[in-house]
Amino acid sequence: MDNSTIVCRCEEINKDEIITAIQLGAETFDDVKRLTRCGMGPCQSKICSNLVREIIHEQTGISLCQLKPSRMRAPLRLIRMKTLADHRTANKVASVLQDSEEGGV
């Protein structure tokens, strides 16, 4: 890999950008992700996760076994909004105007 190698295909993030994030103090995959968008695309870091861990290891000396993978969140693969929705009415999801009547927030 040279510094122009694309590490995250979804967001087109190259090795150089990842090194810049590490130089700012990033020590984990998720630190790098939030600074660069690496791993935020459709594959959700399935491709770049280990590549980034290797780069962090190479740059900081933190051992690979201490470098956690990215934080996985649902959905594991793309899902249509209407498939996720269950068409009940919301009760934990509030409305902005309702809040303004109650004051604050």
Next chain:
Amino acid sequence: MNNNYDVIIVGCGVIGSSIAYHLSERQKHRVLVIDKGFPLSGTSGATQAWVWVHSKTPSWYGELSMYSAELYPFLERKIGDVEYKRTGGIAPFFHEEDRKNAEQLAESQAEVGIDIDVLSREAALKKEPALSPEIVGATFSSIDGNVNPFRLVELYIKAAKKLGVDFSFYNPVVNMKKQTDQYIIETKKGEFRAHKVIIAAGPWSKELGDMLDIQVPIKQVRGQILVTEPLAPFLKHTIGGLRQADNGEVLIGYSKEEVGYDKRSTVDVLQETANMAIHMVPSLANVNVVRCFAGIRVMPLDEYPIIGEIPQLDNAYIAVMHSGITLSPLVGTLMTELIVDGETSIDLNRYHMGRFSHLLRNKML
């Protein structure tokens, strides 16, 4: 390494980093910012990042939010492109009886200079054609917008660094003590001393307060957000509940759960959030969800920001609030005035922590 500072800020989220940057502009103090993790790993990195004003009530709180929103264009000129967009904000309503409340809101906010239009169904749909035809109206204000929270915090930090602020990440504070005229901050990476200390640790401020025998009157609230695949631009405004980011993703969510520091995502809230998305913008039914995320936000017990001196503790300050993204430019400015000049250009009396003293006396916390 010299571990003595004039000011130590604990917490490097959007509030801590903004205070650090604004203090550094004055070039009066040696400043250190300590964070237990890495910036954006807590609340500030798990938000839709609205810069939201118009439905903040009562009007004195709306006014504070408005002043902060007005600072964003100037901030951007100083620290760089934080993708701030004053899109205008729309809060749709679905029941005719809400129109009266919307009109009352417009009237009370007008007193402080926040312009709100109460839109008819047709006017709202004309403004934002993607909205559901089932709405009966909406409130609209041009002052609302949004920002990229990752860029914002990163650029606050970079600008502050350039002006000489020190940062220490992955460095939890273990204990804080007051010793005559200085604070001793014990951390995982050693001991630091400062004349003034500022707690800006969002939901984690409670534990820091405990170290100084101060009860910080806050609770933790979890918010869960859905992220769609990137879509061609189709939402022009920041909508109460969702917004489209620069890269085309739509961020959706307005949930609040009191579950302590639990950051997990839960299926029930994700489903409800998907319901809300389709309810407000029906065309979202057919788009793909790429990810969800959850963040812990701080909620002061009366829901209003806590900004200013910590009562009964000289040279200790606190800045914790729910809407840190909206308020960060103003809070950074005002905290800097308080620390450098000893007084603020906007009266912060209402936001002083002393307002909770009756709760503290009655041990209701």
